[in-house]
Amino acid sequence: MTPPQSATVSSKPQRPRSPKFPPHNAPRVWFITTGTSPIAIALARQVLEHGDYVVAGVLPIEFEKHEERSEEFRDFLEDVKRTERWKERLRVVGLDGRSVGQCQAAIAEAIEAFGRVDVLLGCTSEAVVGTVEELAQSPRTISLVQEQFETNFFANVNVIKAVLPNMRQMRNGHVIMVTGITAHLGTPGLGMYCSSQWAIEGYCDSLAYEIAPFNIKMSIVQPNMEVNVLTNRITSVPPLPQYSPDINPAPLAREILSGILDKIDLSNHPYPEMSPGTEKSPASADMDVHMPYTGDLLSSPQVTSLYPPLSQTFKAALIAETVHALTAIGGHDNPPARHIVGFEGVTSVKEKLKTVSEELEDFIEVSGAVDIRKGEDTTI
DSSP states (O other): OOOOHHHHHHTSOOOOSSOOOOOOSSOOEEEESOTTSHHHHHHHHHHHHHTOEEEEEEOHHHHHHOHHHHHHHHHHHHHHHHOHHHHTTEEEEEOOTTOHHHHHHHHHHHHHHHSOOSEEEEOOOOEEEOOTTGGGSSHHHHHHHHHHHIIIIIHHHHHHHHHHHHHHHHTOEEEEEEOOGGGTSOOTTOHHHHHHHHHHHHHHHHHHHHHGGGTEEEEEEEOOHHHHHHTSOEEEOOOOGGGSTTTOOSOOHHHHHHHHHHTSOOTTOOOOOSSSOOOSOGGGTTSEEEOOOOTTGGGOSSEEEEOOOOOHHHHHHHHHHHHHHHHHHTTOSSOOSEEEOSHHHHHHHHHHHHHHHHHHHHHHHHHHHHOOOTTOOOOO
């Protein structure tokens, strides 16, 4: 006899409503490099509730001048004030990762407050949208290439170098770097962003061997492209007509991201201009502008920047799986060296690795054809 539908549904295992934290003998101390990011805020809430300590690095100019960006973090701070068990477990420190001195001072403040740093979460990121040629149009667009690496690579490197002496002395620690599957897959129109992520992953892969003897673990977490890009600042450069969709068939990131943003209702989230005199004119084409989102903003004739003002519902759904992964592996005795978040990401990387594997087989065949057999006389 077939069981009733209700019985069938109830017999299915329930999905966990909260992350399963790794067991630990004492509360861990987390240092998060960009405390105002949605991932950092959601993670901080989870680990504070679990009984851990959090030091959140905040870029002062971002916190003070971009109210839309810092609004969620301000709400989080209000919740901390109202929650007795959280009050003494959070410390906010000023941090611009591009400054070595600020990184050292922030880590020193964390150690002074809580005695150590157990888990360093590097989640400082920014996406520069533009093709290689578009990033070579003017001195301003050229400088964005260096700024991309200063933010995505050097800012994370500087914090890692600042925290390693303490972890090495304690012979314990876990460094987690949030990158993306774009560190595996080149994406047209995000060449500099992908390059910076490949760079930080190469650095971390090498670092993992160096710090292993001191019982310091290294993990790279790779969410889908949209997770990091849509939850951090996006800077877009003026497009060249040669790369417009009706001429160039490459699926450029500009069109992909514009399509995603167009599907989100952003009409009630205006952004103030960063500076006066930002009208769309050739004279101001090299000025950075922070504007309300419209469908063609990423195709503006100016260098423009925005923080996508996602709704709380959309944001929570977007980052949930990544936050779950971070809380599950953070401080674990045997964490994964690399964790790809999400089925789609795993599938994409598998396809790329399959292609690379096939290319290697072809390379072996070609190489074998020119090998000289051992003992063969090679005198001319």
